[in-house]
Each structure stands twice: as structure tokens, then as C-alpha cells.
Amino acid sequence: MEPQIKNPLIIGAGPAGLTAALELAKRGVTSRIYEASGNVGGLARTQSNGDFLVDSGGHRFFTRYEKVAELWNSLLPPDQWTTVRRRSAMVVHGHYVRYPLVGRDLLTQMGFRRGMRGLGSFLWSRTRRGMQPAGDSASFRAWGTEEFGRYWYEMFFDGYVRKTWQADPDGIASDWANQRIRSIVWHLRKRFDAADQDVFRYPRRGPGQVWDAAAAQLAVDGIVPALSSRVVKVRFDGQEWTLELHSGELVSGDVVFSSMPLRSLVRALEPTPPQHVRAAAARLKYRGLITVAVALRGRHDIPFHWIYTPSKSVEVGRIQNYDRWSSGLAPDGWDGTFLGLEYFIGPDGDVYEHDDEHLTCIALEDLRTLGIGDSDVEQVMVVRSPFAYPICDAARDRNVARIRNYLLRNYPTLRLVGRNGMHRYDNQDHAMLSAMHSVAQYFGDDVDPWQVNTDRGYHEAGLLKKEVGL
Template structure:
């Protein structure tokens, strides 16, 4: 490291410390725990209403799982993050913060299975060509059997396996869904709740695929063909938001952990935060938490009732790591990302960051691949040394026949992400209901975002929960837990449906929720 770089780092650290000490013992109208999309959205929306806040983030940069990491001027996502939404308020937010710093990116993703590439979403002719006539015929028969069974004796599916089999037939489920899903979650598909499939699998069907193949797209709600993307990655959005908050009197503190949340009955009074060896108490009128809900409950003082802590222990997470490879090839494949369904490969998904934005790669004669591995903290993959992970990723990139030759991988870096995905196992719902019921008793605490609500939300849904939380702080009444609970993928939603759903009084939405559950 150059001496000038060391001096700059020390000056930056000293500046952060001075700012941190300046807020010691201060009282803020709103205290926000977490500097991901939900936390920063809450801070920004409050700022527009003239309400000051303070944000604490334990990482070295903002954005959470939507941040952009850098390595030798190569920029890469923690997974890919498209900027697409049907929620008008979220779209307006993005444009307000970044303006014209978006590019339009063509959407292309495929499935790799048994040495062949399949379009995603699945298309009729491509699938027939790759599978062959006989396997395709059996998939069609299986699909028709599933539809006939549903007509005769329909039962609401409880597991991921049942949900997909009911809609596509068991053969297509085994071919395209089972191996990849179990690679992602590390548990059998019959142990995963149907809720996850309902939220995450695009609204496609074999019937629609046939109609579209024969007559062209007949449905205005088909999946998007392109999306917006910040020219330097999603972290650009949240770093810009951070700068706005810092310059407008709502400071964002990095490297700062929340170690205690002090409550008095159903009222939060203060939080204790730690930065390095220094610890301070911050008081506030309202508190917004985006930290994992299990961590929040374990930091409450006095602690919650025993049954609530027991429920918190029952919630599970899936961790994740990405190996970013610098490859000495200018062009490898046209996709933004590829799903690797073949079980003989450990990699689950591959991002080609140059195809998201050429500006992510400083040397246009090279390519940066993000090899994504789904794992759990403490397992063999998670504990594998970085050098071995880079060798594994390089070897798999070559064996997948993506255009990477054995000597093309020049360098690589490993980023590990804890608690990347809330797990929807067979018991999560009952645990979450206990936690939700307890959290709703607090008068000045709201939990928002993916981990704050233990819900596999997309970025826009996480932002919407934060926007509604701000409205609640300002006197409105919105039930945040109704966001993204409908059994449809977010690309199928319309602005009118979202607007109508969130204009309903909380009492009406609660009745709707109860009737749906019944």
C-alpha cells in the first residue's frame, strides 16, 4: 500500500470518529438500524419530510446485499440486482437519487443443465430441441396429469415440491427445479414452504409457453426484456443516498454495530452502538430496524418473553459467497447471468458483470465473472480457504464450456455474505407469527426490509416497507406485513394493484389477510 493511501485511510478514520463522537448522547427523532436499501430509503423519505434521522451500519459500506464491491477497480454485485419495479414510488425514488446515471440493459438469462443451455423463462422450441422429442412428450403428459388431478381434487400446496409439480408436472419439476433449488437452500424441496415458490418463480406456465411459441406473446404481463441499471452497479444508488443524508444533517455511520436495544415495556428508549473500542448510547422518538429480526430480539433489554426467543431460534438463514474471477477474455457469453442446475457443479449461478455494465470492468480486454456458491456458515464451502475457492471456481468455469480456457483466469477475490436469504422451511411461518405478534406491541419500533421481516423480498419490496414505515411515523396507519404476501411474482403486479392495496386502512388489510389465510 502506498504511503499516501495509508495517510488517506487514517484521515478518513479520524473524520469518522470525530463525526461519531459529535453525536454521542444526542437525541434523534428517528434512529435507523441498518444501512441497506430499506434503512437508507427510510432516512431519505424522512429527510424529504423535514425529519432528521441517524443511520448505523456495521459494514464498511452501505447497500447491504445490494452493495457493489470493488477489487482492483473491478466492480461486482453480491448477486445481480436489476432495477425494475411496478411500484411507482420506488421508481420515482431511484430517478430522484441517481437521475440519468442509469443505462438500459437487455435481459438475458439461461439455465445450464446436462451440458446444454435452456432459455429462462423456458421456451417451447428451445426446450424441445435440447431435451428431444421423447423426454419432452413425457414432460407434456406429466403436465396434463397434474392439471387433471388439480381439476378433480385440488389441494393448496404446502411445499415447494408440491407447488411446482402442481403447475408444471413432476417431470419438469425434477428436470429444472429440484436440483437447483436444493443447491440454493441445502434442504430437500419437500421441506421448503410453497410461499417461497409463490413469491419467486415468475408467472409462467407450459400453456403460455406453447401459445407464445405458436402465436407470439399474447400476454401484456410477460416478463421484462430490459431493465435499468446504475452504470457503476447498485451500490452507486446507495452511496449516493448516503451522501445526501450525510450532507443534509442525517448522518450515516459505518463500522458501527448495535449491541443493545433498551426498552421500557412496549417503548424503545435508546440503543447502544459500538464503533471500534468506543460505545455510546443514542436516544430517539422512533426506531426503524433492518437488522435480522433474530439479532434484534436478542439485543432487546430487558429480553423478550421466552417463547419469543424460542421462535427467534427457530428461524434459519442461508449464507452465500461469491468468487469474482478476472478472466483474460474480452467476451465469453451474452447472458447477464446463468443458472447452473447440473448437480455435478457446486456453483449455483454465474454473473457476467461486463454484460450488466461495461463500466464495471476497467479493462475491456478482460471479463469479470461472479461465481456464486450457496452455503451455510461453518460448512465445507464456507470454510474453504480463499485460494482453494478461486481454484474451484476457475476449474468449474472451464469445465462448464463457457469459453474460459485453463490459463485464462488471472486473479480472483472471495466475498462471504452471512444471512443472505431467509429460509422458508416447514416451521418458519409459525415462528414468524409469534415474532410478528410480539413486535406489533411496540409503539415506536418498526422492522423493515428482507432481514428485518424475515421475508425473501426484492429490493423494491424492501424499499416499500421502509416508505410505509415513514408514513406510519408521520401519523398514517399501514400494515407493513402485507407487503409482498400475494401469491404472485412482482413482475406480474401492476401499479394500480399496489396503489390500491396500500391505500386501504390497516383494519381492512388485516381482514383481507385473515380471509386469505382462511
């Protein structure tokens, strides 16, 4: 018999939480949403400072799932979407080297000697690959050395991964890399550009435009997310759930869809889970993200959306060129340069450790080192995102499985959704699909949210017909 949800509670108003609320509303069920921050959208929010808009992390709207594309299309009209061909580069030895890496560039762009050394290392790794494949359990270093050869791995990826993950590559699992890092493109055609194969959509006013629209749609049904409402306790008496907010307010319901960080959820649960479950949760780690958005009055012709910076000479891990994402992120008529410098904070760090002035100094020094300069700064905006990314260390799968199995056995009306809720390094569309499947599963459909994003070869490239309105 299909369960009857009467009073669902949703923790978190990011893509997963809002999608869960929309799916419940389609079934005629009114939910209540509690969000710790002052915004909807989670990491995919859009922060503003006047007419300058900041996308923290860079959110490409790409999916292979028609249900997700249909939801996006229902939230924003066609004139609010742009179609973008991604162009990315890595700054190495003063060169902007296209990413995904192209064999022709590697052999010619940085000189004959470096090209031949890299090729020799690459061929040696491929010779050994047949005998000793790295496999799914390999560390990132082992995977990267096998995939690119030691020379090109160390040139392009070792330093970048150390910055973004704030960890030694030997201690990071490689499974996420199969989806996030592209192989070298060996094409002889001079005009070949990998960006031609990497197309995505983007909201004209940034990713938060979609989630503000989702919140507005929910409001029509009387569902208004409670912002700045951090959940500190999650209690279950065998029949009913009670959430305690940081304000002391108590709210009750019959099912909980949680996208709060899984480690925090386990800590908040009452009755207290057994020691082995709490220990597994304590071992889950997260990275924070600080985006320092700098508007320069001068025009710098940077033909890339993302610029990766593996060099130790700068602290920034990646730079977004907002001009290339959408002209709507800057004021009308803006003819300057608008950049977002991304700084990644390790599991033991605090995104609030340094004030805005200190972070601004670091960002401007990095711009000088990279040759962009800072003499014509219009304004600077700092956006902090704690718990931005779950860390995929070697013990992640085992710890998550232990927690998941315990919760399934003891709390069938507690459903985990989204990147942080499931502690998975998912894309935005995967987080949404996990919420769709979680709601559907609770109503008896034969779907499993834990089977979302299990394709090791998944890459963001190309558009569904439904995405372009065909």
C-alpha cells in the first residue's frame, strides 16, 4: 500500500531540497523547508552586490535526464537561458594551455623539449597500463600518472588537486576523476577544439535565478522556505519527527528529506546512533570554498570561462571569467573584466578565518602574479561557502555505507538527498535526480536514489533536445 505523507519536513533549500518540495507539490503534498543560510540555492545561489552577480563554483546546466531538463525549462522561460560552449585553460609556465588537454598543444605549445619529455612519459605509462591497470580503488596520483604519464600529471594536475582538495593526492580516491577530468584529445586536425564538444546552458542572471524561480513557484502553493533556520536536533519518537531549530523553535512531521551535511545529521540525531555509526560520520570530510569576485575597469581579453592555476606561485585554485558565462552577471553596458577567484579550504579550515580585507589582498596579489594586474579595481566581493564539496577519500564509500545501512534499518521515514545529504560528489542535476527518486521511492515507485550517478564515464557534454527546446 502506498504510504500517505501528511506533513513532510525538508532540511536544506538547495537544488535537492527545493526539487523534493516541487515533486511533493506535484503529488498534492505541502512540505515545510528549513534552510540554515539566508538564501535558497545552496552552492548554486547567486550572490549580488549592486548589479554585479557572483556564481560560486561555476554551475553548468547540463543533464542527460529529461525530467531534470523539463524542470529547468518549467522554471525559466527560453529568453532567460543562454547556450555556452565551454572554453577552459590551465596556466602553466606562463602559457594558457587548453583544457581538456589536446595532444597537439602539449607537443608544440611549451617547446619541443617539454613536448617530447611529456610524450615519452605518457607512452611509458600506457605501456605499463596494460600490465598494471590502476582500477577503481587507485589513489588520484596513481590514476593521474597512469592516465597522463608522470610528467604531464605533475605539470597539470598534482598542484591543482593539492590546492582544490587541500590533501595529498595519494590520500584521495580516484573514482570522481573519471567523471571530472577528461583524457587527452589526440586529434590531428589543427582547428579541432574540445570546447565544440562541451556545450551547456546557463541562466542569464546566474544559477540562483533558477532556484529563486523554484522558491517563487513553491510560494504559489503556500510553501515558503524558512531561511536562517539551522536545524540543530533531529528527533524521532518511533512515529513522529521533531526538528529543533537554532532559535529553539520545534517543528514536527511524519517524514524528513535531509540534504544537510551527513556528518551533521548523524550528530544531530536523537536517539543517539551507536558508536560505530558516529565514528563513521566523524570521518566524513568536507571542503569549503571562498570566491573573491573582482571587477576591473580595464578590459582584459581572456577567452576562457575557467582558468585552472596549478602553480605554487599563486594561492588561487581556479578563476572564473564571468564575462564568458553571461553578460547578465555584470551591469548593462559593462565593458570591464569581471573575475571570480576561487580559494579552497581544507577539512580542518574555516571559511571565516580571514576577513574580507585579507582575502582581497591575496586575490589582488594573485592577479598581479598572473599578469592581469589590479590597478583599476571597480569593486571586490567575497562569498563564503562552507561544506561546499564532500571529500572523496579512500574511506568515504565504506563510511557512507555504514551510516546509510543504519539509517535505512532504523529510520525508514528519513530520506537522504543531494550532494551533502548523501555525501557524494554529485553534479547539480544528479542532486536533483536523487531528490526526485527519493520522493518517488517513498510513494512506492521502483527507483533507487543511491543508483544516481554511478556511471564512471559520465561527462558533461552536449545538450538534450529538451534542453534546447526542440
